[in-house]
Amino acid sequence: MLPVLASAAAQVRIAGRAVAGAGIDGGLAADGRPRAVVVAGVGAAALAGDLLAAVCGPGAPVPFLTVRSFRLPGWVGTADLVIAVSFSGDTEETLTLAREAVRRGCRLLAVGRAGSPLQAVARQAGALFVPVEAAGPERAGLWAMLVPLVSAAAAIKLTSADDALFEAVAGRLEEIAHRCRPASESFINPGKSLAMELAETVPMIWGSSPLTAVAAHRLAARLGQDAGLPALHGEIPDVGHDQAGTLDGPMAVRDIFADEGTRTLRLVVLRDTDEHPSVTRRRELSLRMAQDRGVSVTELQAEGGHPLERIATLVGLLDYGSVYLALGYGIDPSPVPVVRELEMRLSE
Numbered sequence: 449m450l451p452v453l454a455s456a457a458a459q460v461r462i463a464g465r466a467v468a469g470a471g472i473d474g475g476l477a478a479d480g481r482p483r484a485v486v487v488a489g490v491g492a493a494a495l496a497g498d499l500l501a502a503v504c505g506p507g508a509p510v511p512f513l514t515v516r517s518f519r520l521p522g523w524v525g526t527a528d529l530v531i532a533v534s535f536s537g538d539t540e541e542t543l544t545l546a547r548e549a550v551r552r553g554c555r556l557l558a559v560g561r562a563g564s565p566l567q568a569v570a571r572q573a574g575a576l577f578v579p580v581e582a583a584g585p586e587r588a589g590l591w592a593m594l595v596p597l598v599s600a601a602a603a604i605k606l607t608s609a610d611d612a613l614f615e616a617v618a619g620r621l622e623e624i625a626h627r628c629r630p631a632s633e634s635f636i637n638p639g640k641s642l643a644m645e646l647a648e649t650v651p652m653i654w655g656s657s658p659l660t661a662v663a664a665h666r667l668a669a670r671l672g673q674d675a676g677l678p679a680l681h682g683e684i685p686d687v688g689h690d691q692a693g694t695l696d697g698p699m700a701v702r703d704i705f706a707d708e709g710t711r712t713l714r715l716v717v718l719r720d721t722d723e724h725p726s727v728t729r730r731r732e733l734s735l736r737m738a739q740d741r742g743v744s745v746t747e748l749q750a751e752g753g754h755p756l757e758r759i760a761t762l763v764g765l766l767d768y769g770s771v772y773l774a775l776g777y778g779i780d781p782s783p784v785p786v787v788r789e790l791e792m793r794l795s796e
């Protein structure tokens with residue numbers, strides 16, 4: 449998995465070329481701006497949909513929705529753009545949603561593996577298709593899926609994105625890969641340091657903006673898949689209403705007399721440069737209240753201007769933290785046997 453993480457920058461560049469070759473610029477722009485953008489996908493593909501909405505931001509003139517199950521909402525129709533995203537191009541939920549979008553006459557863009565069933569759906573419908581190309585398991589292909597989504601949004605003027613932006617994102621990911629390289633020692637390697645902070649804890653991961661809240665979700669998802677570690681996640685201020693009680697709960701209590709280390713709560717705060725002032729105040733206070741109670745805190749700050757660049761500075765690092773944690777536990781993070789078992793049982 450470490451070589452796969454190191455290829456994130458290459459994923460961005462390859463995806464940029466795939467988008468150029470797929471002709472989505474002209475194809476999408478010709479039909480004008482849709483009433484709504486609906487991203488259909490599950491797992492990392494759905495997170496790419498959430499990231500798209502966060503990158504376009506609250507000022508976007510159309511609503512965004514990520515659908516992560518088998519049914520499109522009743523209102524989705526011909527005026528809407530449905531983007532079906534699946535790294536493998538073979539995921540039941542996403543194929544069901546893509547076929548439903550075709551039946552309803554929605555505009556469809558499909559993003560997935562070349563030669564996959566998803567491409568076949570797109571071809572039959574005469575819809576646009578962007579092939580994704582990346583090594584490793586599906587969840588590691590986030591950038592290969594996200595770049596086409598952001599490019600599609602840029603084509604219909606819902607955000608700004610060009611080659612220079614993708615190159616800046618690739619540069620950020622390269623820099624993280626260098627700092628997190630296996631040969632770099634824990635005290636200067638932010639990926640290894642993060643893994644050490646997360647080890648033997650129950651992480652409660654809070655984002656301070658819609659953008660970093662998706663990064664929080666990404667870390668929780670990766671910890672579950674890579675390292676088998678459960679984690680809570682959410683966005684400040686809402687998450688405080690739901691999860692602040694844990695600061696006084698059993699996981700927050702440190703038993704200093706215990707012979708072995710007990711699993712304890714850790715608050716992980718993912719800061720954005722673009723925070724609502726009231727969120728900043730709540731973030732600072734929550735952090736202080738956690739520290740007052742002896743709850744360990746990790747704070748990470750997104751960097752950069754464009755939201756895509758900012759998310760790269762967080763997700764790039766978080767992915768390394770999760771993989772190093774798995775390796776520290778002696779777990780090979782590439783396969784997720786329990787997911788494969790579920791898929792086999794479903795196919796019986």
Ligand SMILES: O=P(O)(O)OC[C@H]1O[C@](O)(CO)[C@@H](O)[C@@H]1O
Binds near residue numbers: 493535537787
């Ligand atoms: O992007 P795909 O291929 O549709 O996969 C969706 C999700 O299914 C899994 O492969 C298994 O749950 C995830 O790792 C992945 O994010």
